Amino acid sequence: MHRIKCPFCGERDESEYVYQGDASVSHPPLDASVSDFYRYVYVRDNPKGWHREWWHHVGGCRMWVQVARNTLTHEIYATALAGETLDFPEDA
Amino acid sequence: MRYSVFSLLSQGLRGNRGWQPVWRQPSPKSQYDIIIIGGGGHGLATAYYLAKLHKRTDIAVLEKGWLGGGNVGRNTTIIRSNYMLPPNTYFYEHSMKLWEGLEQDLNFNTMVSQRGVLNLFHSDIQRDAFARRGNAMRLAGVDAELLDAKQVKQLIPVIDIDNARFPIEGGLFQPRGGTARHDAVAWGYARGANALGVDIIQNCEVTGLDIENGSVRGVHTNQGDIRAERVGIAVAGHTSVLAQMANIELPVESHVLQAFVSEGIKPLLDTVVTFGAGHFYASQSDKGGLVFGGDLDRYNSYAQRGNLPTAQNVLTEAVAVMPAVARLRLLRQWGGIMDMSFDGSPFICKTPVEGLYLNGGWCYGGFKATPASGWCFAHTIANNEAHDLNAHFTIDRFERGNVIDEKGAGPFPWEQ
Numbered sequence: 001m002h003r004i005k006c007p008f009c010g011e012r013d014e015s016e017y018v019y020q021g022d023a024s025v026s027h028p029p030l031d032a033s034v035s036d037f038y039r040y041v042y043v044r045d046n047p048k049g050w051h052r053e054w055w056h057h058v059g060g061c062r063m064w065v066q067v068a069r070n071t072l073t074h075e076i077y078a079t080a081l082a083g084e085t086l087d088f089p090e091d092a
Numbered sequence: 093m094r095y096s097v098f099s100l101l102s103q104g105l106r107g108n109r110g111w112q113p114v115w116r117q118p119s120p121k122s123q124y125d126i127i128i129i130g131g132g133g134h135g136l137a138t139a140y141y142l143a144k145l146h147k148r149t150d151i152a153v154l155e156k157g158w159l160g161g162g163n164v165g166r167n168t169t170i171i172r173s174n175y176m177l178p179p180n181t182y183f184y185e186h187s188m189k190l191w192e193g194l195e196q197d198l199n200f201n202t203m204v205s206q207r208g209v210l211n212l213f214h215s216d217i218q219r220d221a222f223a224r225r226g227n228a229m230r231l232a233g234v235d236a237e238l239l240d241a242k243q244v245k246q247l248i249p250v251i252d253i254d255n256a257r258f259p260i261e262g263g264l265f266q267p268r269g270g271t272a273r274h275d276a277v278a279w280g281y282a283r284g285a286n287a288l289g290v291d292i293i294q295n296c297e298v299t300g301l302d303i304e305n306g307s308v309r310g311v312h313t314n315q316g317d318i319r320a321e322r323v324g325i326a327v328a329g330h331t332s333v334l335a336q337m338a339n340i341e342l343p344v345e346s347h348v349l350q351a352f353v354s355e356g357i358k359p360l361l362d363t364v365v366t367f368g369a370g371h372f373y374a375s376q377s378d379k380g381g382l383v384f385g386g387d388l389d390r391y392n393s394y395a396q397r398g399n400l401p402t403a404q405n406v407l408t409e410a411v412a413v414m415p416a417v418a419r420l421r422l423l424r425q426w427g428g429i430m431d432m433s434f435d436g437s438p439f440i441c442k443t444p445v446e447g448l449y450l451n452g453g454w455c456y457g458g459f460k461a462t463p464a465s466g467w468c469f470a471h472t473i474a475n476n477e478a479h480d481l482n483a484h485f486t487i488d489r490f491e492r493g494n495v496i497d498e499k500g501a502g503p504f505p506w507e508q
Contacts, residue, residue: 015401019391038491042343046332048394072394
């Protein structure tokens with residue numbers, strides 16, 4: 001069981017959250033090329049190790065939380081609100 | 093040794109002392125014509141069909157762990173071809189036809205059991221959607237029957253037809269679907285490939301790809317460098333890791349999928365049944381255990397184990413379909429890493445690197461696809477060109493807008 005620390009609500013079980021995917025991608029400008037939009041929608045680094053991701057705290061405060069989590073060990077390094085800077089392991 | 097009732101009898105009379113290992117344990121040569129990375133079902137099937145149908149025998153299959161230790165031994169053993177979109181329908185039906193002749197072809201008992209696959213529906217709208225899929229299947233020559241609630245109850249007496257929340261209205265039945273013994277599939281293909289001269293090298297992890305001027309020249313491994321003109325990747329679950337070695341960007345995420353086996357019980361379920369109001373699929377093994385699974389854990393993961401919220405969800409669904417199983421104990425639970433593509437469909441294709449071929453993105457569908465996947469991948473590698481059956485399973489289908497999204501789930505791999 002993951003326990004994810006929500007910046008508002010504190011540490012909560014993963015079952016209160018809904019996973020919302022890779023947080024390292026960002027929306028390209030509206031006049032960007034098809035290829036840029038393709039990469040935004042579809043291409044992912046899919047790392048075996050540390051991963052930036054969104055968890056939506058649906059069963060709590062409903063905020064979107066950024067999480068630095070290890071995909072191999074399921075260890076959570078840090079969390080942050082959207083718009084804040086997320087602490088991320090240096091070796092990643 | 094060819095297996096037959098006579099070999100079984102003669103070995104039995106001699107105290108079973110004459111059985112030989114069914115594949116060699118060679119050290120890698122410094123060079124091969126073709127290297128297949130990944131000694132799971134798909135990699136071994138590819139090597140087998142390359143040797144058998146395309147007469148290419150200078151082949152090595154490199155497996156980082158032990159043969160069949162990955163997803164080929166971690167699935168729920170279901171085989172079926174009940175897909176609606178044409179590229180999937182014809183591809184999986186080809187696979188079903190290969191399953192039907194697999195034991196004779198391999199001279200190995202893979203325990204293919206065509207006990208039928210029944211997809212339950214719980215509302216009028218779902219019935220219409222399933223009828224549409226059934227009609228698409230029949231137009232493509234695949235067997236499909238639409239059953240009403242009474243026929244479902246006849247087929248599976250233990251089922252809770254009057255479930256208060258999700259009453260069962262009927263089901264879409266594919267009688268030719270069923271199960272196969274997954275370990276035997278890996279062993280059978282390995283034995284067949286080995287007999288045709290393929291080197292199967294275990295504990296050999298690929299650490300890098302040797303690429304010069306956009307062409308593949310070989311691989312780096314923990315057992316030394318090996319040169320090859322053509323290299324095929326068949327490592328679903330870890331495809332991104334290998335693709336990164338070649339700087340290929342992929343629409344793939346790795347997610348963990350759990351599976352469960354209950355303690356053994358007397359015959360209860362003689363078909364494969366799936367719950368339509370959630371995501372749950374179950375069958376009963378020949379040893380008596382119920383084998384079942386459900387959704388992904390819904391977060392990126394390379395850990396071959398899942399978490400309890402998903403387990404609880406799956407077990408709740410099991411009890412919703414068959415309340416009689418509520419007091420069964422679980423015997424085993426495990427996880428496998430799925431290559432989740434962004435439309436739920438696979439890749440069997442060439443890559444931007446000359447001589448490098450990709451087989452991956454299998455999502456939930458890898459095991460049932462094993463024979464056709466190997467068959468199509470072998471064709472693609474041998475001819476440097478896709479067969480009609482896998483021509484749609486390319487990487488660039490996403491950029492061209494030609495996704496094959498069977499479920500209509502959109503670009504969210506954990507929803508596929």
